[in-house]
Amino acid sequence: MHNNKRNIISQFTSMVLGIILVNIVFSSCERIYEDLDPCPHGVSLRFIYDYNMEYANAFPKKVDCLTLLIYDDKGNYVDTRIVTGTELQDENYRMKLDLKKGNYHFVAYGGLACEKSSFLMNHTPKGGTQYTDLRVELDEECLTNPLRKNLHGLYWGELILATADLYSEGTVEMMKNTNNVRIVLQQMSGEPVDDKDFEFEITDDNTLFNYDNNLLANGMVTYTPWSQGQVSAGVTDDEQEVIAAYAELSISRLMVSDWHSPQLKIRRKSDGKDIVDIPLINYLLMLKSDLYASMESQEFLDRESEWSMIFFLSPNLEWIKTYIKINDWTVRINNIGQ
Template sequence: MINIRRILSRTFAAAAIAFAAVAGLSSCGAIKDDLPPCPEGVTLRFVFDYNMEFANAFPSQVDCLTLLVYDNEGKYVTSRTETSSVLADENWRMTVDLPAGKTYTFVAYGGLACHDASFHFVSQPADGSLRSLQVGMNADCIGADPGVNLHQFFYGNLDLAVPANATDYTEGTVYMMRDTNSIRILLQNLDGSPVKAEDFTFALTADNTLLSGADNAVIPAGTTTYFPWAVGQAGVGTVEDGTDAVLAFAEFSTSRLIAESGARLEITNAVSGEKVLSVPIVNYLLLLKSMQYENMGAQEYLDREHRWNVILFLDNGRWIDTRIIINDWIVRLNNAEL
């Protein structure tokens, strides 16, 4: 037997949904000319989960935001900047009014508009195109001795179409990545005796101070020398005879690290001038990836990780190149692979 009540209920429900849809459309100028124009543009969320925790850290890490908008031909359209506390709100969204019926490219930078930013636009975005957009490290950060603790710097981009028949803002998510790294080098004597930081000089060389706005690629600009922004001694417990183990440390702050690049770490005896070590630092950092994250690409690993602690062992002032410790993991060295 046909259930008349059920049929009527479904009919009324369908009619109600259809009416609501039409009412929604007719609440702005998409249907009638005498109504206010419909919102046109985008509502953007910003996420930074490209890290080793795989969790969104944007609200806690990004303290200023710059957004650039380009059309589908790469021509500059507009920009927005946000530096207030709303960035710490997980529910915050940035709304940008834009003409409908077009596709846009959004380029976002975190840490560029802050008063202590370490990077800058090479030229004003409004005067160029997406292809010409470049960001460079500030001159007072390049080759500074002592080094500079770089302000955290982030990058993200998104291509998003605003439909011609849109009756509300189009939603999108800009996924960010971090372009700055902290590398802490520690020297430890095998016999447990203290190591003095002033007995050594530390330097890291790399060509990574210029970045493309289109894809965040490193643009060759010449090798620069990073010097540590902090040096000193650190206690790490006791050795077998009960005495304190004291290590020397040097902490670097660098721009984006690139796999298969020529970045090198060099440590020199400050008294004799003898080279203690000169190694391809990125190759050494990637040794940890092969142990823990073998299914992750080398560049992805370098971009996700940003804090490195590397312990090197000395014997009578000479580096023992058989093992190192990276982020608390012991790595056995095979120089043939490096």
């Protein structure tokens, strides 16, 4: 009986001591004990890029530099953090920020602070500027300098999050703003096609991003290939090698809107005739088959960033407008706006 009483007293004493220790720890966060350091207060941010057709996080492989802009709950600029190290390649990377208590608006750009970045801010955020002042624009040199026509990937994301003791955890979900379009020309007869016989271009007004990542009118620009050449498409039954021409163009974000209408043109150099002159978005959206029936058109354009289009030519190098292959999908063309 005495042993049982001692055990009960011992357990009660341990419980009381435990409560006292917990109170001491929490009171240190509340700064009741001024001789103890306050608990860290702020946020811990994770960054992911799974807004793609694979729905898989590709942030560690795709984003090589990170710019984080911090605004308060009234949209006032607070601070900027830039990361360019290899820590971004770590799946477990978190950015810890010590901040005053409050709600904050975080805006992240991937690829903006890199040495080879293709985009730049119209102004440097500083005290007195607002979230709505943000503008990011394509560097004009990327349209003319052959070494810069292959745009460095640009990624964007934002998050609103309140701070907390021992850090409030949040995830910034990012999307990609750049696209690569690979165009292949192949003769139905199997005759070789020379890329030097053609000019390739995509025209669009998509070089200026607003604070919310939507596009602002900024004037029409022309994208031309960053790479082009010839490639073997295989060997026919009579052992004739089929040589096709290709060109790759790197472009900014594609958006569905009334005023935003990118056009793809392929011009035959011999007589200056456009053998292909099509609304690019209309044709790319033909790939959105029943597999993606529930997906909005804009989401599809934002998730997909690498496009391949194969045009089949007649012997006189005219486009045979019956079907086209886009990203390995053969699409029969009936009636599509041109």
